[in-house]
Amino acid sequence: MGPGRMLFDFIAECLGKFCTEHNVDKNTEIPLGFTFSFPLIQQGLDRGILKVWTKGFICSGVVGQDVVQLLDEAIQRRNENKIRIVAIINDTVGTLMACAFYKCNCRIGLIVGTGTNACYVEKTQNAEMFDANHKRTQGDKEHMIINCEWGAFGDNGVIDFLRTPFDKQVDEGGHNPGHQIYEKCISGLYLGELVRLILVDLMQKGAIFANQEAYSIQEKGKFKTRFVSEVEADVPGTFDYTDFVLNEIGIRNAIDEDKACLRYICQAVSTRAAQLTACGLVCLINKMDVKDVAIAIDGSVYRHHPRFHDMLYITMKKLLQKDIEFQLILSEDGSGRGALIAAAATNSKMN
Template sequence: MTRSITNSTNITSQTKYKFPEAHELCKEFVLSKKVMNEVIERLTKEIKLGLAKATHDKATVKCFVTYVQDFPSGQERGKYLALDLGGTNFRVLMIELKSQTDVKIISKSFGISKELMTGPGQMLFDFIAECLSKFCTEHNVDKKKEIPLGFTFSFPLMQQGLDRGILKVWTKGFICSGVVGQDVVQLLDEAIQRRNEIKIKIVAIINDTVGTLMACAFYKCNCRIGLIVGTGTNACYVEKTQNAEMFEANHERTPGGKEHMIINSEWGAFGDNGVIDFLRTPFDKQVDEGSHNPGRQIYEKCISGLFLGELVRLILVDLMQKGAIFANQESHSIQEKGKFLTRFVSEIETDISGAFDYTDCVLNEIGIRNASDKDKACLRYICQAVSTRAAQLTACGLVCLINKMDVKDVAIAIDGSVYRHHPRFHDMLYINMKRLLQKDIEFQLILSEDGSGRGAALIAAAATNSKMNSK
């Protein structure tokens, strides 16, 4: 789904209010074209380090090979299961492909308790296998017939095959023991075998960026990038296989290999080695120091939904201590880490100039009453500064990938809560990409519908068809 571009992207839009203290604090969030081009250049270098065998181990942007080389033809048909695990909920999906325009999806979400997120890995995978079995029973899946499953696992993986992925590190609050360094496909398969109730063949493991790309590629043959901007951020892209030096088949020198490979960049870790410290603000450093993984995922902490609200909160606390906003107001929520949600940023920026309906709701929720219109306008300015930089940095990443692929026409599949719900993010992304790309390059930003689920099933379908055709 494409979107039209509005003119609602200028954070310096005219207002009758002046707030010099906020301008002073937020000026470091304003990125010039020169700074953005420097970000592109540095990310390009980091990606090359991640692709190269000699430097991969020490690279911060890992550029993992995904082993996904079969793209949807649009002719895939049949029923496939998909499992989408990437946060505090996971989903099981049954997807029936009847045609490009007739895709039937049945899904069910299951919550993951804190106990499961922090306990033994076997307990987590046994629970997932139990939910898979329940889902198949509820929807009358033939338990005697083996059904292919695509597994979306949205954590950093070192893949050793299309159906083999080694967890490098847990993120998003998961710390299950006995999983890091292990093949998660094998762990899930063993859990399914322990129940011995259903016949499931896990044919592919992917992350959500790859699923997002594949779901779009079913309809758009020029889709070459998958992007997530939600709780976290990451992107994958299509690389020449010969450049993916970590792909073992490259070292076998066997002829007849496939020309392209999807690379999972894991770009959230860009900057972990200090290369983007030149644009980080004191508030970015506070967010990092207060996170559960200090010193890691630096780029992600400037962009993603897990951190944007906290950046705004820290700016507000600073201004309130100076008496520059919400004077004589007390808010325990503002003082408490994590209490200014990123959805508040989206809601505040939904207000059109001169109106504060959504802002009033947010302020009421955090316990601030009777704020002046000037303070509300100041709050909106702060939100705009933080979210604009997030979109600009995301644009830098996408421009880097487009330049790396050296293509003139590309579709970019995007998903994630920030992209979906922030009223200006799409527009800011588009406008900044236009500023940074060569004039002759065409691109489309497309909302990928249920990429992490539909995309996993499509990869299962493409992989199954490829195996059948090779026999």
């Protein structure tokens, strides 16, 4: 929430520490791939203008600026290493590239973590939004990667039919009301808060945890998204993790019936998130019109929620035509490895 300059100075400091720890020659120029997981107007492989902050970031002096230039200036201010930023990518693109490096049918990159977004491989001839300076020519590559920024799906009201009063409370109580509507139904920044708002409503009505004060649950953000995963990790009929979560939010000596209700609420919120994610993926697969596709996935919700992978797979299986094969693949450190591949490929082409 501070000045943008401080953010980029921090990144440059981390780069400097890394170079020192690994004894990088200060006289050797290092090509850098930069993963920046926010909506950009990408004007080149190494030029991206921040359109809007998401996921709770509100650093000043960055929106409308070239983030590559801001990081480069921060690196220059330290004047420690010769680092040249050769490519800027989105984390979904990095996730796709990291997986496609060894899985040639990987055509979709998905993030389900603090936020959510996806990218996919499209025929260049179908890319309709090139401006006059970037017209397609016969020499263009046949395919390109499109960053969907699908977290903003629904900003125009098209999914209002599935939003609940709790969704609207989450939206109105955030930094960017009216924006990232799809993301607010799916991602880790919001799932715990959705559960908390439902709990508060039911407790006020006396429908759950009767006679429990639990003042902390009234505070925004007190029911963390990891609590959703922990509650659902309990073996049916047991409440070991649930007891731990309840203790964290100040509810003690709860009856098993109420604990089961809490699990049901968590399941309802997470199941909807997985199903909505599946809907987006199915749309992309149908758009590409392919019969065999691997989907590279990264992000804390996908990694740590005990049922998210299975719910995603089951829903996609229901919605896709039966002759379409797909695989859901965890992309290990997609942001880092994808940026590495982008930098290596770009540097190789330059040389």
